[in-house]
Amino acid sequence: MPSFEFVLLVIIGCGIVTWLTRVIPFILLKKFELPISFVEFLSFVPVVIMSALWFSGIFVQHLGHFPSVNVENLLASIPTVISAIISKNLLVIVAVGIISLALIRLIV
Template sequence: MPSFEFVFLVILGCGLVTWLNRVIPFVLLKRFELPLAMVEFLSFVPVVIMAALWFTGLFHQHLGHLPTLNELNCLASIPTVLAAIISKNLLVIVVVGIISLAVLRLVI
């Protein structure tokens, strides 16, 4: 099999597997109803993901040393956290975060 065909089939296979991993849960959840405890537990997943992304952006990791605070990201997170508290809308949070970091980078 020529190299192009092999790579093309691998890309198609990876795309199919990725698509199936995202579609199968939706198809299954359409037919079944999750228990209330599970729905409540899953409602915290977006908050946990955003918090993990936020905390990793707040620090610089230096090899062999303790992490140091990234002052620019820390300053940009102040209006972002305020937008999160006020709006509780993920799109607003992301846009405010991007704009506040861009303004700070432009100014500093």
């Protein structure tokens, strides 16, 4: 069984590595300027991440078959997307998504 010191060193080491990987990019970006084309490319990252999360929530994978549609999530995403287009406020989008999914699950 590992000793207390070993476990403590592993926890501290993991914390330092996690902290450094999150802080070093900010330190480097203070000293260097990114090219405009790279900054424009990075502006698409949030849209791509949200699209991937959205599609993975709507479609259910079945090995060897086509994916099926999760109807509850699809129906809940309709008012959520509409609120995203109208408000462009993340708090409103999340609230509408949660409320619409809760109502759909309550009805069905």
